Amino acid sequence: MSEAYAAPDPKELRDHQIGGPELTARLAKTWGTEKGLLGALSTVDHKIIGRRYIITAFLFLFLAGLAAVAMRLQLARPESRLIGPDLYNQLFTMHGTTMMFLFAVPVMEAFAVYLVPLMVGTRNIAFPRLNAFSYYVYVFGGLMIWVAFMLNIGADVGWFAYVPLSGPEFSPGKRADIWAQMITFTEVSALAVAVEIVVTVLKQRAPGMTLDRIPLFVWSVFITSFLIIFAMPAVMIASTFLILDRLIGTHIFNPAEGGDALLWQHLFWFFGHPEVYIIFLPATGMVSAIITTFSRRRTFGYLALVLSLIATGFLSFGLWVHHMFTTGLPQLGASFFTASSMLIAIPNGIQIFCWIATLWDGRPIFRTPLLFVLGFFFIFVAGGLSGLILASVPLDTQVHDTYFVVAHFHYVLIGGAVFPLLGAVYYWYPKIVGRLLDERIGKWHFWLAFVGFNVGFFPMHITGLMGMPRRIYTYLPEMGWGNLNLLSSVGTLVFFFSFVVFLWNVVSSAKSGAVAGDNPWDAGTLEWATSSPPPPQNFDRIPVVTNREPLWAEREKLPVATGLSVENRELIVSTVTEARADIRETSPEPSIWPLLAAIATGVTFIASIFTPWAVVWGSAIVGVALIAWFWPKGAKEDEA
Amino acid sequence: MRLRIVSIASLVPLAGCKGWQSALDTHGPGATSLEKLFWIFLFILTVVWILTMLGLLVALRARRDAATDPLAVDATRERTMTRTVATLVGLTAVTVLALTGFSYAYQKRLFDRTENVLTIKVTGHQWWWQVDYEDEQPNRTFTTANEIHIPVGEPVRLKLEASDVIHSFWVPSLMGKMDNIPGRQNVIELQADREGVYRGQCAEFCGWQHAHMAMLIVAKPKAEFENWKNQQIASASPPSDDAQKRGEQVFFTSPCVMCHSVRGTSAGGRVGPDLTHVGSRLTLAAGTLQNTRGNLAAWIVDPQRIKPGTNMPLMQINPQDLDLLVSYLEGLK
Amino acid sequence: MRHDPVLDVSKLPTYGFGHRSPMWWGTLGFCTLEGMGFAIAIGAYLYLSFLNPQWPLSVPPPDLIWASLLTILLIISIIPNYLTQKFGEEENLAKVRVYLVVMSVLGFVAIGIRFLEFGRLHVKWDQNAYGSLLWALLGLHTTHIITDVVDTLVLTALMFTRHGHGKRFSDVGDNAFYWNFVVLSWLPMYALLYWGPRL
Numbered sequence A: 001m002s003e004a005y006a007a008p009d010p011k012e013l014r015d016h017q018i019g020g021p022e023l024t025a026r027l028a029k030t031w032g033t034e035k036g037l038l039g040a041l042s043t044v045d046h047k048i049i050g051r052r053y054i055i056t057a058f059l060f061l062f063l064a065g066l067a068a069v070a071m072r073l074q075l076a077r078p079e080s081r082l083i084g085p086d087l088y089n090q091l092f093t094m095h096g097t098t099m100m101f102l103f104a105v106p107v108m109e110a111f112a113v114y115l116v117p118l119m120v121g122t123r124n125i126a127f128p129r130l131n132a133f134s135y136y137v138y139v140f141g142g143l144m145i146w147v148a149f150m151l152n153i154g155a156d157v158g159w160f161a162y163v164p165l166s167g168p169e170f171s172p173g174k175r176a177d178i179w180a181q182m183i184t185f186t187e188v189s190a191l192a193v194a195v196e197i198v199v200t201v202l203k204q205r206a207p208g209m210t211l212d213r214i215p216l217f218v219w220s221v222f223i224t225s226f227l228i229i230f231a232m233p234a235v236m237i238a239s240t241f242l243i244l245d246r247l248i249g250t251h252i253f254n255p256a257e258g259g260d261a262l263l264w265q266h267l268f269w270f271f272g273h274p275e276v277y278i279i280f281l282p283a284t285g286m287v288s289a290i291i292t293t294f295s296r297r298r299t300f301g302y303l304a305l306v307l308s309l310i311a312t313g314f315l316s317f318g319l320w321v322h323h324m325f326t327t328g329l330p331q332l333g334a335s336f337f338t339a340s341s342m343l344i345a346i347p348n349g350i351q352i353f354c355w356i357a358t359l360w361d362g363r364p365i366f367r368t369p370l371l372f373v374l375g376f377f378f379i380f381v382a383g384g385l386s387g388l389i390l391a392s393v394p395l396d397t398q399v400h401d402t403y404f405v406v407a408h409f410h411y412v413l414i415g416g417a418v419f420p421l422l423g424a425v426y427y428w429y430p431k432i433v434g435r436l437l438d439e440r441i442g443k444w445h446f447w448l449a450f451v452g453f454n455v456g457f458f459p460m461h462i463t464g465l466m467g468m469p470r471r472i473y474t475y476l477p478e479m480g481w482g483n484l485n486l487l488s489s490v491g492t493l494v495f496f497f498s499f500v501v502f503l504w505n506v507v508s509s510a511k512s513g514a515v516a517g518d519n520p521w522d523a524g525t526l527e528w529a530t531s532s533p534p535p536p537q538n539f540d541r542i543p544v545v546t547n548r549e550p551l552w553a554e555r556e557k558l559p560v561a562t563g564l565s566v567e568n569r570e571l572i573v574s575t576v577t578e579a580r581a582d583i584r585e586t587s588p589e590p591s592i593w594p595l596l597a598a599i600a601t602g603v604t605f606i607a608s609i610f611t612p613w614a615v616v617w618g619s620a621i622v623g624v625a626l627i628a629w630f631w632p633k634g635a636k637e638d639e640a
Numbered sequence B: 001m002r003l004r005i006v007s008i009a010s011l012v013p014l015a016g017c018k019g020w021q022s023a024l025d026t027h028g029p030g031a032t033s034l035e036k037l038f039w040i041f042l043f044i045l046t047v048v049w050i051l052t053m054l055g056l057l058v059a060l061r062a063r064r065d066a067a068t069d070p071l072a073v074d075a076t077r078e079r080t081m082t083r084t085v086a087t088l089v090g091l092t093a094v095t096v097l098a099l100t101g102f103s104y105a106y107q108k109r110l111f112d113r114t115e116n117v118l119t120i121k122v123t124g125h126q127w128w129w130q131v132d133y134e135d136e137q138p139n140r141t142f143t144t145a146n147e148i149h150i151p152v153g154e155p156v157r158l159k160l161e162a163s164d165v166i167h168s169f170w171v172p173s174l175m176g177k178m179d180n181i182p183g184r185q186n187v188i189e190l191q192a193d194r195e196g197v198y199r200g201q202c203a204e205f206c207g208w209q210h211a212h213m214a215m216l217i218v219a220k221p222k223a224e225f226e227n228w229k230n231q232q233i234a235s236a237s238p239p240s241d242d243a244q245k246r247g248e249q250v251f252f253t254s255p256c257v258m259c260h261s262v263r264g265t266s267a268g269g270r271v272g273p274d275l276t277h278v279g280s281r282l283t284l285a286a287g288t289l290q291n292t293r294g295n296l297a298a299w300i301v302d303p304q305r306i307k308p309g310t311n312m313p314l315m316q317i318n319p320q321d322l323d324l325l326v327s328y329l330e331g332l333k
Numbered sequence C: 001m002r003h004d005p006v007l008d009v010s011k012l013p014t015y016g017f018g019h020r021s022p023m024w025w026g027t028l029g030f031c032t033l034e035g036m037g038f039a040i041a042i043g044a045y046l047y048l049s050f051l052n053p054q055w056p057l058s059v060p061p062p063d064l065i066w067a068s069l070l071t072i073l074l075i076i077s078i079i080p081n082y083l084t085q086k087f088g089e090e091e092n093l094a095k096v097r098v099y100l101v102v103m104s105v106l107g108f109v110a111i112g113i114r115f116l117e118f119g120r121l122h123v124k125w126d127q128n129a130y131g132s133l134l135w136a137l138l139g140l141h142t143t144h145i146i147t148d149v150v151d152t153l154v155l156t157a158l159m160f161t162r163h164g165h166g167k168r169f170s171d172v173g174d175n176a177f178y179w180n181f182v183v184l185s186w187l188p189m190y191a192l193l194y195w196g197p198r199l
């Protein structure tokens, strides 16, 4: 085939001049990652980084989950002497912090890093070196806090680290510093990824992918990225203030010198409430993708779903005070936050109703991904509704800081985010790995998880109402909470076991699962238009999009754009709304500097815990690394 | 801990069985109206949940018609669906509006204030509660710890403060919680409708012994309450027998006085609970131990074993002195 | 799946200016999040100023001289900054070089003034919450000046080497954009920190 096209100058070779396997192979060489350790560490391929991101986030889930299992063993009986207060406080802090900052947010971003470029039909994420950098920073942050925990200097002030408990006076030592710096690490990484996603979605969509053809999953992570951009700076500022108070003696949170303890809570929850939607919105994108594919029907209410995402995003910035109803704020102000919290049921309801309508009009196929989504409905709706109880100022005075809240947020976090996520793993695993997960084990996994979860977490509503506060390492037998706690512990052990089954499925199917092929589910979005796993260039030629579900609309042949270089890393930059092809831009080559810059950043952050001067000399090193990173290398890159 | 297992159990009957720390077994107007509000919410939300699940079940009903093109959409069905979803969204709006309304109505009632009531300042410390009874006459104010006596059937105002970190005052069977925040003062009112002992527990994570920071509310008829109050206002009763006298000696030659006050004596420490009438309290160390001779001795000998991390240090006291010391403290009724 | 070529992109340019360029959007993204950081920090300052009966706490308002000098300098710098961007878009290498050098010098002067002010501030960061926040806000802004000056220096160096062509002109525009952000974010802080207490 290739003989027909004589390529005079390899540098000029364009993708309309060759085709078939030769095109695939040559592009793979251009976009590929070098073999060997240096190559692996220099890679800028969003799929390789995305895969690492996903695996790392799941490792953190397992660590945090094991911490939870330890807590459940301790709480199973009253007056249990298994774990003392010091360790227990570290355990729930590590559990909550890891789950929120090192698992739930990163895992959603990880899926976005892997999937968004594929779903919008481009060859790499925008700013791929920044992407590599953000992954390494994230790993270093996670390693730091867990190594500290192993050394018995684990953080122990809870995942929202209220001052003054976390301040210099009541948390001497390094524990709270490590917690605060871990926040800085993960926020830097999350913010960087958010900017990458925003730019990828705005500027790198395949020609023809107008705003109303963007897949719902992409919409969800796009809007989530805005939430990150507007919410995370608050916690960065908060953790920086905390570090300053602790290390150089500022008084920002010290009431004795004009500071204020509640300022911390405002700063934290201004971030903290959007945070839970940062976790939840991408999960709704996963639900939309799975429901559409397995209903065999285009999503009902696409526009309504997109608008709900946006509305949820906006509203989420007006709710933070509902975490502070018992701090004695003015009553009228507080009830405003009741109203806004209740209001958010409306966009959430729209989503639920549109999905149910899609299922109703479609022809549901009950494969494992859909099962997890059905589990999501059952659990999440219950959790969302218990959220409305919390949203009521008077009722919250009873249930705040009790196991009722613990039940609520595990219902929404696990039901609303982890169940869709597990569905997403079953759904996209074949794309990422090239083989399907085992369906039979998958069903076992689902039922164990579903039953274990509900048995484990439902009783917590009742223990909470019966007066059990959260974050207590033990309780007296006369309190009457023993049996319910035992039930919770048994249920969560079953839930834990479901993860072991899952792990087994993931590991064994990687070798022996059924080969997937390009599009095992007959889905409609672009990531299924390429091979499984996708080649380094993602697509041999960039698709031209004619429909919201391009692969359902174009079953015979795929319309494509041609004319990109085969020898250079070129991709199409398109216009923001209409996605007209506008520029052929080069995408950066692999580089080791993001890793070195991340190491420099990590050393700076960690050293700053011990001496504030580290910020000064550390910035100099980071600066050098960044300059090397951005300095153009050869002619090749510079030509573009 | 054998000690503790037997300890508090004996108090349970006092509070009328299971509900001595429960938001679902309430004995004061605040908590009772909250319980009512809770059942209203729960009922409405359960109905919503069941309806949603039924809708889902209907959507998943078995279908026999063959699969068609996923992009082909039937316009009339689409219109029905749009109408249904719009209706449901409307219903959702109405429901949440109603819930907001209920919530607001109850909220106003809950935080109503009465004038001229008994006012008590409750200060959270790591990990115990300091209780100061206020009075117009300065000589009728007094300080105690971890146990708040109130007259039955009367609203009582609590001023909540904290000396170190944030704590939260919560007695679920009487009233919702409110935080004690350093640098601020919060106020709540509560009332007990029935005589009894109600247990509460610190609800805001405050460090190592957050789990053992309980308090008791003892509600009794007005007359009994006044008696109790007069007895608390009085300075410590002087030692009555020899053992107590020698115990007093031990107390005043030990580090105890650096941290504890005994009114009417030279012991004026402010770090730990006021011990003037410690013998009359039901529990020790913030609801952790029942106040018995054995428990008292166990606590003084090794508070760190009973409540690891507590701010009362381990002190070397020989068994003889300990016995005397305990006699003295027991005598502080 | 078979391919059906429907669009030829080989004639498209390889870089674009302003909002056509992804880097511009990236810069905008970072400006937004950093702007949000400023807004939050300013919010914290305002919050404490309302909470405390007296503000600034136990000290008079800060001296105007250094900050006003800096403000004037920053506002003036907008002009050469604009010209840098304009000549960048015209791909006029000689002029771009000149103006990048001017901007680098202005940046250094700005940093110099800020450090003079730090040396003379009438309140220390560990004196009270007012001092803490004043230092924190000024520090936050200073890091942004430094970041952009370093960026400008690197770009200047690039423009004097063989890399000074093509896409680099687009980078010049993005760098100028960021400087505008540094200037703009300063103005509300200047008003709040220096004139607010004098009202």
Ligand code: HEA
Pocket (backbone or CB within 6 Å): A276, A277, A279, A280, A322, A323, A341, A342, A344, A345, A348, A349, A350, A352, A380, A381, A382, A383, A384, A385, A387, A388, A390, A391, A392, A396, A399, A400, A401, A405, A408, A409, A412, A413, A416, A417, B048, B052, B091, B092, B093, B095, B096
């Ligand atoms: C994925 C995460 C997630 C999600 C989606 C939510 C969703 C909601 N949450 Fe939750 N929440 C958390 C995670 C989450 N939460 C966490 C982690 C905490 C604790 C943090 C900590 O203290 O450690 C918390 C705590 C928390 C509190 C503070 C409690 C306290 O500390 O005292 C409150 C109070 O208002 C609240 C409310 C809500 C509300 C109103 C929603 C709403 O968005 C729910 C909306 C959804 C529905 C209502 C269901 C679907 C709708 C329908 C089926 C339509 C029909 C409905 C009606 C007619 C009503 N949450």
Ligand code: HEA
Pocket (backbone or CB within 6 Å): A061, A062, A063, A064, A065, A066, A068, A069, A071, A072, A092, A093, A095, A096, A097, A099, A100, A104, A157, A158, A159, A160, A406, A410, A413, A414, A418, A470, A471, A472, A473, A492, A495, A496, A499, A500, A503
């Ligand atoms: C996404 C978020 C998330 C998730 C998934 C979970 C999952 C779980 N949580 Fe979570 N939890 C939080 C977020 C989350 N939690 C937060 C934010 C808090 C508040 C913290 C605070 O107060 O500061 C909290 C607090 C919290 C408490 C309250 C502690 C207290 O207040 O004292 C409890 C108690 O039961 C608990 C239990 C559990 C359990 C049993 C699970 C289970 O789902 C865990 C299931 C188990 C696993 C996932 C592990 C599987 C492991 C493997 C398969 C590895 C096997 C490999 C080897 C053995 C090598 N959690």
Ligand code: CUA
Pocket (backbone or CB within 6 Å): B124, B125, B127, B166, B167, B168, B202, B203, B204, B205, B206, B207, B209, B210, B211, B213
């Ligand atoms: Cu005091 Cu918890």
Ligand SMILES: [Cu+2]
Pocket (backbone or CB within 6 Å): A272, A273, A276, A319, A320, A322, A323
């Ligand atoms: Cu919230």
